[in-house]
Amino acid sequence: MKFDPETLVYNDQGLIPAIAQDETGAVLMMAWMNIEAVKRTLETRRVTYWSRSRQAFWIKGETSGHIQRLIDLRVDCDADCLLMIVEQEGPACHTNRRSCFYTSVLEGDAVELMAPMA
Amino acid sequence: MKFDPETLVYNDQGLIPAIAQDETGAVLMMAWMNIEAVKRTLETRRVTYWSRSRQAFWIKGETSGHIQRLIDLRVDCDADCLLMIVEQEGPACHTNRRSCFYTSVLEGDAVELMAPMA
Numbered sequence: 001m002k003f004d005p006e007t008l009v010y011n012d013q014g015l016i017p018a019i020a021q022d023e024t025g026a027v028l029m030m031a032w033m034n035i036e037a038v039k040r041t042l043e044t045r046r047v048t049y050w051s052r053s054r055q056a057f058w059i060k061g062e063t064s065g066h067i068q069r070l071i072d073l074r075v076d077c078d079a080d081c082l083l084m085i086v087e088q089e090g091p092a093c094h095t096n097r098r099s100c101f102y103t104s105v106l107e108g109d110a111v112e113l114m115a116p117m118a
Numbered sequence: 119m120k121f122d123p124e125t126l127v128y129n130d131q132g133l134i135p136a137i138a139q140d141e142t143g144a145v146l147m148m149a150w151m152n153i154e155a156v157k158r159t160l161e162t163r164r165v166t167y168w169s170r171s172r173q174a175f176w177i178k179g180e181t182s183g184h185i186q187r188l189i190d191l192r193v194d195c196d197a198d199c200l201l202m203i204v205e206q207e208g209p210a211c212h213t214n215r216r217s218c219f220y221t222s223v224l225e226g227d228a229v230e231l232m233a234p235m236a
Contacts, residue, residue, distance in 0.1 A: 025143020076218040
C-alpha cells in the first residue's frame with residue numbers, strides 16, 4: 001500500500017513527533033515534523049525537522065555538519081509518532097554528545113551518562 | 119544533583135512525551151505523561167502514562183498484563199522528552215505486536231515488519 005504523509009495524525013500545530021535512533025539501537029533525539037518536513041525527509045533522505053522555536057525547517061546538521069541520513073522511516077500503530085533509523089554524523093545533541101538522552105535518574109539523582117564528544 | 123520532576127518541560131496540556139525502549143534496543147512505543155505519572159513511574163517502577171483519550175492514568179498492562187517495569191529513566195538535553203529503558207512483558211502494542219512501530223515506509227510503500235505475537 002502506498003504511503004501517504006497525509007494519513008499521519010498531526011497535532012493542533014500540525015506537528016508529529018519523530019524519534020531518531022541509530023543503527024546500534026541508541027535513541028539519539030526526538031524532535032518534530034510537519035507534513036512538508038516528512039515529505040522532504042523521505043525525498044532527500046536527509047532528516048528534516050520543523051523547528052518550533054525558529055518556526056522554520058531544520059535540516060539536521062545543515063550548519064553543524066552533524067547530519068542524519070535516513071535509513072528507514074517507521075510509523076506507529078495509531079500513526080501519530082514516527083521512528084527513524086538514521087546514520088548519524090558525529091553527535092546528535094547540540095551539547096556535542098552522541099545522544100540528547102545523556103541524563104539518567106538513578107536513585108533520585110540526575111546523573112550524566114556520557115561526556116561531550118572530542 | 120537531586121532529580122525533580124517539576125524541572126521537566128511540559129506542554130500546554132501539562133504533558134511530556136515518553137519513549138519506551140527495551141533492553142535489546144527496540145523502541146516499543148511513545149506515549150504521554152503528566153507530572154504525577156512521572157512521579158508514580160519513578161516510585162512504583164511500573165510505567166504509568168496519562169491517557170489523553172481517557173483523561174486518566176494508564177498503568178501500562180493493568181488490564182492486559184503487558185506491564186512495563188522501569189529499568190532506567192532518562193531525560194533529554196532540554197528536559198522536554200523522556201526515554202525509558204523497560205522490561206516489557208509480552209507485546210507493547212495493543213495490536214499484540216512487540217512494538218507499535220511495525221510499519222516501515224519502503225520505496226514509498228507502507229510495509230508491515232512484524233506480525234502479532236502468538
